[in-house]
Amino acid sequence: MNKVILVTGANSGIGLALCERLLSQDMEGLQLCLACRNMHRAQAARSALLSSHPTAQVDLLQMDISSVSSVICAAHQVKLRYSRLDYLYLNAGIMPNPQFDVKAFFRGLFSSNVITMFATAEGILTQKDSITSDGLQEIFATNLFGHFLLIRELEPVLCHAGHTSQLIWTSSSNAHRSAFNLEDIQHRRGNQPYSSSKYASDLLSLALNTHYNKEGLYSSVTCPGFVMTSLTYGILPSFPAFLWILLMPLFWIIRIFTNTFTLTPHNGAEALFWLFKQKPESLNPQVKYHSLTSGLGNNYTQPCKMDIDFEMSEVFYEKLLQLESEVRKKLKAKQQKSSTSFSPPAGSS
Ligand SMILES: NC(=O)C1=CN([C@@H]2O[C@H](COP(=O)(O)OP(=O)(O)OC[C@H]3O[C@@H](n4cnc5c(N)ncnc54)[C@H](OP(=O)(O)O)[C@@H]3O)[C@@H](O)[C@H]2O)C=CC1
Numbered sequence: 001m002n003k004v005i006l007v008t009g010a011n012s013g014i015g016l017a018l019c020e021r022l023l024s025q026d027m028e029g030l031q032l033c034l035a036c037r038n039m040h041r042a043q044a045a046r047s048a049l050l051s052s053h054p055t056a057q058v059d060l061l062q063m064d065i066s067s068v069s070s071v072i073c074a075a076h077q078v079k080l081r082y083s084r085l086d087y088l089y090l091n092a093g094i095m096p097n098p099q100f101d102v103k104a105f106f107r108g109l110f111s112s113n114v115i116t117m118f119a120t121a122e123g124i125l126t127q128k129d130s131i132t133s134d135g136l137q138e139i140f141a142t143n144l145f146g147h148f149l150l151i152r153e154l155e156p157v158l159c160h161a162g163h164t165s166q167l168i169w170t171s172s173s174n175a176h177r178s179a180f181n182l183e184d185i186q187h188r189r190g191n192q193p194y195s196s197s198k199y200a201s202d203l204l205s206l207a208l209n210t211h212y213n214k215e216g217l218y219s220s221v222t223c224p225g226f227v228m229t230s231l232t233y234g235i236l237p238s239f240p241a242f243l244w245i246l247l248m249p250l251f252w253i254i255r256i257f258t259n260t261f262t263l264t265p266h267n268g269a270e271a272l273f274w275l276f277k278q279k280p281e282s283l284n285p286q287v288k289y290h291s292l293t294s295g296l297g298n299n300y301t302q303p304c305k306m307d308i309d310f311e312m313s314e315v316f317y318e319k320l321l322q323l324e325s326e327v328r329k330k331l332k333a334k335q336q337k338s339s340t341s342f343s344p345p346a347g348s349s
């Protein structure tokens, strides 16, 4: 039987590099499904994968993970196409309107915290969030809630008696407990919505293991390190991409001190790829699997205990279930309203 793998945010960066790595190791037994919001970019990614692996099975799925109706519609398509999903990579993510605090960066450079700053960006990065048409905070909707809804919708193809399936999240070293508040799970009030959303994914992964392991579904969290992708290029908008490339020698030097500077999407996908080869029952639900690259350029995966606890993950899970039922009700009401406004006037045939 082919292994069916769905990857969100597969048309670029770490998601695309992961697809390339999966096909390079085992092209025959894999059925890849690239879930992307933009079908032109999705087609380009598919063509790139097929040019190096001409006989690979690569399907496309249109899905805007930040939109409730789009996720439900895409999940419906998946259930029609596949009887089972073996791997679901929850990778799509955004960091819109990043604000880089130059002063804090220079202060950090000359402090004892310099390595932590380069590894986690703690204290030097904030973002400005916006609201989606569903009334959700955009970063929360994209990085976390859309994926949660997708898992819930895909339950019938993820949970099969006598068979295991894996959920693999692309989290971040920027996931800080201090940025997350159970009373404000969407981070409406703070200025670190990205960090909050990534911490939320760490909590959710733990809760999913609590609730779904008995049904054969396992969840793990990864951190790709600092990777040069369109997400990171956006952090210094006045800095064109070629200047980032010019900084590469400096980044290689920093890598000697912190192995978190994985830099290329191929390296960043290391832990995501490593998890593909593991037995899910052998994984620890309380650790994050980090992609790391040594000063000599060797990739490896290292587990690190997360700053999370069961109680908090359970409260968060309950809140997500409640939000899920609210957004479903809203969607139903919206659909009913639009169907009545389009119904033909009484008496017309
Ligand atoms: N780069 C880094 O240093 C790090 C990245 N990460 C995480 O890695 C993941 C991948 O990011 P990365 O590869 O760096 O960045 P990219 O911007 O290259 O990739 C992000 C992917 O997510 C997709 N995406 C964004 N919004 C949506 C949406 N609403 N619906 C569907 N797809 C969407 C993008 O599609 P489109 O092309 O249409 O925008 C793109 O394919 C993210 O979750 C990010 O937070 C974590 C730690 C470090």
Ligand SMILES: CC(C)CCC[C@@H](C)[C@H]1CC[C@H]2C3=C(CC[C@]12C)[C@@]1(C)CCC(=O)C[C@@H]1CC3
Binding pocket: 117, 118, 119, 120, 121, 124, 125, 171, 172, 173, 174, 225, 226, 227, 232, 235, 247
């Ligand atoms: C010489 C300077 C121009 C160097 C600037 C470096 C910073 C821009 C980066 C140092 C640590 C990086 C980092 C991220 C973004 C870029 C840095 C702040 C992330 C926040 C990207 C997204 C993540 O999920 C985690 C990364 C942590 C490290």
